[in-house]
Amino acid sequence: MSVREGMHVYLSDSRMLRPCLYLAAALGLALLAVWPRGTLEAAVRTGQASDTFTVVAVCFLIALLYLGARFGAEDFAADPSVQLAELVTLTPVPLASLVAGRFAFGLLHTLVLLLLGAPFLVAAMAVGGVGLPQALLALAIIGAASLAARMCGLCALALVGTRRPARDILLFLAVTAPAAAAFFVQPAVSSFRAIAALTRGDGSLSLLSAGTDLAAAILLAACTLGVLSGARARARRRAPGAGEHE
Amino acid sequence: MGPRRFLACSAPALCLLALSLLAPAAPPAPSAQEKSLVRCDALVGFNGTAREGRFAPVILSVENPGARMKARISLTVTWGSLRGVPPGWTITREAVLDAGSTRRFPFVIPLPRDVRALQAAVTSQGTEVGSLHAELRPLATASRIVAGISSDLSLDSISALGGSAGSLRVVYPRVDDLPQAWAGYDGVDAVIVHDTYFQQLRADQVDALERWVVTGGVLVFSGGAAAMQHEPAGLGRLLPVRITGLTQRSGIAVAVGGGSLRWMPGRLQLAESRLVQGTVLAADGDLPLMVRHRLGRGSVWFLAFDPTAGSAAAWDGSLSMWRNILDSDRVPALGAADLSVPMEDPWIAALFAASPASFPSVPAILVFIGAYLALLVPLLVGPPGRGMKARARLLLLVVVCVCAGLAGWAVFNRLLFHPGLQTIDAARVEARSGDGLAFVTEKTAAFSASARDVEVRLGSSDPVLEAAGWRARPDLPLSEPHLFLTQAGTRTLVRGIDVPRLAARLVVFQDVVRFDVSVRVRAAGSGLEASVSNGNGKPLRGCYILVSGRAYPLGDVAAGASVQRTFAASDGLANPPGTSARSAADGAMFQDADSRRAAIFKILDEGAGQGAGPTRLVGWMDGPALAISFAGARPTGNRPGLTLVSVEAQ
Secondary structure, eight states: OOHHHHHHHHHHOHHHHHHHHHHHHHHHHHHHHHSOOSOHHHHHHHOOOOOHHHHHHHHHHHHHHHHHHHHHTTTTSSSHHHHHHHHHHTOOOOHHHHHHHHHHHHHHHHHHHHHHHHHHHHHHHHHHTOOHHHHHHHHHHHHHHHHHHHHHHHHHHHHHTTOTTHHHHHHHHHHHHHHHHHHHTOGGGOHHHHHHHHTTTOOHHHHHHHHHHHHHHHHHHHHHHHHHHHHHHHHHHHSTTHHHHO | OOHHHHHHHHHHHHHHHHHHHHGGGSOOOOOHHHHTOOEEEEEETBTTBEETTEEEEEEEEEEEOSSOEEEEEEEEEEESOOTTSOSEEEEEEEEEEOTTEEEEEEEEEEEOTTEEEEEEEEEETTEEEEEEEEEOGGGEESSEEEEEEOSSSOOGGGGGGOOTTSOEEEEOOOGGGSOSSGGGGTTOSEEEESOOTTOOOOHHHHHHHHHHHHTTOEEEEOOSGGGGGTIIIIIGGGOSEEEEEEEEEEEEEEEEETTEEEEEEEEEEEEEEEEOSSEEEEEETTEEEEEEEEETTEEEEEESBOTTSHHHHTOTTHHHHHHHHHOSSOOOSSSOSOOOSGGGSHHHHHHHHTOOOOOOOHHHHHHHHHHHHHHHHHHHSOOTTSSSOHHHHHHHHHHHHHHHHHHHHHIIIIISOOOSOEEEEEEEEEEETTOOEEEEEEEEEEEESSOEEEEEEESSSOOEEEGGGGOOOTTSOOOOOEEEEEEETTEEEEEEEEEOTTEEEEEEEEEEEEOOEEEEEEEETTEEEEEEEEOSSSOEEEEEEEETTEEEEEEEEOTTOEEEEEEOGGGSBSSOTTSTTOOGGGGGGGTTSOHHHHHHHHHHHGGGTTTTSOOEEEEEEESOSSSEEETTOEEGGGOOOEEEEEEEOO
16 A cells, blocks of 8 residues: 555545544543643642643553554454455565555554644643643654554554454554553653653653654564565465466 | 995984984973962851851952963852752852962852852863862851951950850951952841951942841941041941041940940040931930941941940940840841742742632633534545545645644643743832832742743842742752852852742842832821832832821822822721731722732731831832843733832831
8 A cells, every 4th residue: 555545545534534533532532631620829839730741642642552553453444454465465566565655654644643633732731831842752752652553553464364353452462561561661661651751851761762662663564574475475375376387 | 425424414313313212301391271270268257257057258269370361260069958958059250360360259158057068169261270178167157246347356355245146256357358248248247347457448348338237237336546447448438427536535324225324434535426327325415425327127336435445345334235236146138038838938929829820721722622623523524435635635634733733832832821930029128218228038939830940140249049948849859959150240140940840949039229219207287297209210009108007098109209298197097908907998008909919918017016117108119129030931920020118217
């Protein structure tokens, strides 16, 4: 799927568009729920005010992790497995360009999703105690994590196909386990901790976390390429007349 | 080639070889750093004595035996525990050190009880060319200190007075070493000028003495023959009398407190003088013997006799007289403010509670979310296969998102809520009519919705930063702030103030400033007549005259204007605004103002017992009173600071 094809599919099909609206609505609700209701005086006096920005950013991250994984696994497409399987087994399209195209479109689509949620983050900036640099860092963290989840979804699709619930369980574990492991074992690369650190003015974690997630996305894309190569090789071996050619 | 020709050809080469062999043996040329090493010496306090818990003067002498250089002089004081104050304090100053010169740099440093060390460093072009380390603990004392300006140690008998601190020490600073900033005298209860050994004080030293008296200091000029040195020494404008000569008396009556006089027998040499200002407490005919002139919170005394000479030195009423003059342990101008958590500070709390600054309302964010979603719905739930093309949809989506982002930024980051540093400023200006000087205490609370470092610019090098005002909330981890003060000319830049997110720092500055307001109040029948002249550049707002617990409303006095008003007795409000017994009618006092004035007045004056206080003018000025600016800050709620002005009437 090229970027142009992806744009046509993802921006024309209402099944693909509706999750974006749900995302915006969920973020709007989250922002409304944690919007500070006390006075500024009380907040400064007690030092206790809801971390509006952090909460909205974390909600955004969770939502994009979920959506990224689902979009990556092409859950919202009309018949995803058929498309991917046909492309791999029945066409001579180069697998590297196939994976690279999906990666590139995934990146573009993630940017669109980030843009969609960005106004909520911007509105939460001042009351959340962060500035524009921190907001941009938050978007970078969320975008990189979402891209990694997207590649995770693609990898799961390549591995398991559309067999449910096996694919969903695999996908859930593949997304949540590294996030949990990073949170508890390796906080330096945890996206959640990086977002929480932004309000403390600590931006060093952000770049590390975003970089790690981006590297993970590239690694997962490479894994997907390997899986698809294996699938194509198996398909060729099973194809009638394969032995005759040999 | 013969031997001679060989030698002739190879001679230059041999010379070079010999030189190259000798060169390492020659002493290396002195480096630029070694050439320009400077020697530092520091004099802390008065003759090496300073009162702990107060500010103290330091004179750093830098001797430069080398070439002329531009240097950065820095002085760092460190202390042990935090207890609400920064554990470090560094003052930096740029200077030119001429070749072969010795320069003296005066500083004023805080001297907390657990002070440890003083570190001075002189750097030039990034290289340290001189340093000094001094232990401050042995120099700090808990005793009261009286500074005697005298050519001999003749005032030691005063140390028998003691005081609440348990003991009293008399120190004798050299005239050259007298502080050039009023805060340098913070640790001193009194300064007694006996004689200056025919040395002249510099104008800034005299100015520092005068300003220190305004903050509550006691300055005593003794008489006798040595009094003839006072005016030539440059102290004439501080003297409450004009000294005209010398005379002799056989016994005089001296005021010893409580309005009583005691007889000082014996032959005495007295300074003849004419009263210029103040009150004569004891006199012999037209000859003033004891004069007191109140200046601000302090007083200037003149004794016509020399208490250290002749029969006066042996007089048994000497201690009573000194006790009367020196009164009790001086309340320090600095460090006296009750500094707790910034937002619980009464001045700040009163203003902050009345501040309109608040988070943007929930309906505002609801409207924003609703509008944004309403724009997204047609773009994201269009019927499949129909409607706009993908590229147009993407373009519109981007436009809507960008516009919403910009709107969110403008509304919630600028219009309805300011994310930057905000300040609340409250000040008190205390003056006596006609003094021309006022003691200012300015408190500024700085807070922010996001963590940030703060820079404070002072328009003058004189304001003293209140170290104790550095406390954040007790539950907040303190990052061990270290204050950096950079003095350039008359300006000072303060760095190192960190404001945590949704927390506040309270910065207190104290200074003595020119303040030209005169207030005259006199009885007129059963009422009174008041005349107020405001010679300042700022108007005085909401003024009233307080007389014996009654408030007479005067209204605003414009800058440079004079107001004269006659009040009937019935014009006075029995319960001035701010007092707990304030009646409904008294609300008129603040009808043109706001609740902030009433709140701050209540806090500042309720405990002061205004009914028993002296007749005075109370009004308000738009702040800040001192030339202080916080980089990037704006006043909370777009309101200027509030400054209470209190001028004691003549």
